[in-house]
Amino acid sequence: MTSKTSPLSPSDAAAGYCLDTQVGFLMRRANQRHLAVFAEEISDLTPTQFAALAKLCELGAVSQNALGRATAMDGATIKGVIDRLRTKSLVASSPDPNDQRCLLLKPTAAGWDLFESVAPAAHQITKDTLAPLNEAEQTIFLLLLEKLT
Amino acid sequence: MTSKTSPLSPSDAAAGYCLDTQVGFLMRRANQRHLAVFAEEISDLTPTQFAALAKLCELGAVSQNALGRATAMDGATIKGVIDRLRTKSLVASSPDPNDQRCLLLKPTAAGWDLFESVAPAAHQITKDTLAPLNEAEQTIFLLLLEKLT
DNA sequence: CAAAATCCATTGGTATACATACAAGTTTGT
DNA sequence: ACAAACTTGTATGTATACCAATGGATTTTG
Numbered sequence: 001m002t003s004k005t006s007p008l009s010p011s012d013a014a015a016g017y018c019l020d021t022q023v024g025f026l027m028r029r030a031n032q033r034h035l036a037v038f039a040e041e042i043s044d045l046t047p048t049q050f051a052a053l054a055k056l057c058e059l060g061a062v063s064q065n066a067l068g069r070a071t072a073m074d075g076a077t078i079k080g081v082i083d084r085l086r087t088k089s090l091v092a093s094s095p096d097p098n099d100q101r102c103l104l105l106k107p108t109a110a111g112w113d114l115f116e117s118v119a120p121a122a123h124q125i126t127k128d129t130l131a132p133l134n135e136a137e138q139t140i141f142l143l144l145l146e147k148l149t
Numbered sequence: 150m151t152s153k154t155s156p157l158s159p160s161d162a163a164a165g166y167c168l169d170t171q172v173g174f175l176m177r178r179a180n181q182r183h184l185a186v187f188a189e190e191i192s193d194l195t196p197t198q199f200a201a202l203a204k205l206c207e208l209g210a211v212s213q214n215a216l217g218r219a220t221a222m223d224g225a226t227i228k229g230v231i232d233r234l235r236t237k238s239l240v241a242s243s244p245d246p247n248d249q250r251c252l253l254l255k256p257t258a259a260g261w262d263l264f265e266s267v268a269p270a271a272h273q274i275t276k277d278t279l280a281p282l283n284e285a286e287q288t289i290f291l292l293l294l295e296k297l298t
Numbered sequence: 299c300a301a302a303a304t305c306c307a308t309t310g311g312t313a314t315a316c317a318t319a320c321a322a323g324t325t326t327g328t
Numbered sequence: 329a330c331a332a333a334c335t336t337g338t339a340t341g342t343a344t345a346c347c348a349a350t351g352g353a354t355t356t357t358g
Contacts, residue, residue, distance in 0.1 A: 013268035101306040119162035
C-alpha cells in the first residue's frame with residue numbers, strides 16, 4: 001500500500017482520480033442542463049443576454065462596465081453582449097454627460113416589453129432546472145451555491 | 150395586490166425578478182470561481198483539456214467522439230480540445246483498423262506523465278473549490294449536484 | 299497643481315460550447 | 329444484397345468568457 005507520511009504520491013493520486021465525481025465536472029454538466037432548459041423556454045435571448053437585459057431593467061441606467069460588474073462579466077464580454085442587444089434594438093447607449101469615459105446604457109421600450117413578456121418564462125426556467133430536487137433540497141442547494149460565490 | 154387566479158402576470162413576474170438569486174446566475178458565478186481556482190493550481194492545461202486527458206488516461210484508447218461523450222462535450226468541442234492536446238504532444242491519434250471512420254486516441258508518455266504530476270493538484274482544486282462549505286455541506290452539495298445531472 | 303493611479307471602452311487573441319451541414323464509412327431493415 | 333438510417337470526423341458560424349494591451353478621461357496623491 002501507500003506510505004502514510006506523504007499525503008498522496010502523484011501516481012496514487014492519478015489512480016484515485018475519478019472525473020465523474022469532481023465538482024467542476026458536475027457543475028459543468030448541471031449548467032449544460034440548465035442552458036438546455038433555458039433555450040427551450042426562451043429562444044429570443046441567450047441566458048447571458050437575458051441576464052444583462054434583466055439587470056439593466058432593474059438598474060435603469062448604468063455604464064457598460066458597471067453593468068458587467070453587476071452581471072459578473074468582464075469588460076470584453078459585456079461589450080459583445082451589449083453590442084448584440086443593441087443590434088436587436090433592446091438596449092440604447094448614449095454618452096454620459098457627467099463622465100466622458102462612460103457609455104450610459106438604458107433598455108429601449110422594446111427591451112422593457114421583451115423583458116416583461118419573458119419574465120414568467122424565466123421563473124419557469126428556475127423551477128424546471130431545480131425540478132429533480134424536492135423543495136427542501138432546492139432551498140439547501142441555492143443556499144450552498146450562494147456560499148460558494 | 151395581485152389576482153390569485155393567474156399564476157403571475159408578466160409585469161408582476163418582471164417586478165419580482167431578481168437575477169442574483171436565480172440558479173443559473175449562481176451556478177455561473179460558482180463556476181467562475183472554480184475556474185479561477187483551477188487556473189491557479191494547474192496552468193499547463195485548461196479544465197476542459199485536463200478532463201479530456203484524465204478521461205483518456207482512464208479509458209486507455211477510445212475514439213474522439215466516444216471521449217467526447219465520456220466528458221460531456223459534443224463532437225465539435227472535443228475536436229478542438231484534442232487538436233490542442235495533440236499540438237502539445239500529450240495525445241496521439243491513429244486510424245482504427247476495425248472502423249475506418251474512427252480516430253483512435255491514446256495518451257502519449259508525456260500525456261501520462263503530465264496527468265500523474267498534476268493529479269494531486271486536481272484533488273486540491275476540488276478541495277479549494279468546496280472550501281467555503283463544511284464537510285457535511287460538501288457532501289450534500291455534491292449529492293444534489295449529481296441529482297441535477 | 300502635477301504625477302501617479304484608476305477607470306472606461308475597445309481591440310486582439312485563445313478557448314470553450316453548441317448548432318448545422320457534409321462526406322465517407324457502417325449498420326439495419328427488408 | 330441493397331437502400332435507408334445512422335455514426336464519425338470535419339468545417340463553419342455564433343456566442344460566451346477571460347487575459348492583456350491601448351488610449352482617453354477622471355480621481356487620488358504627493
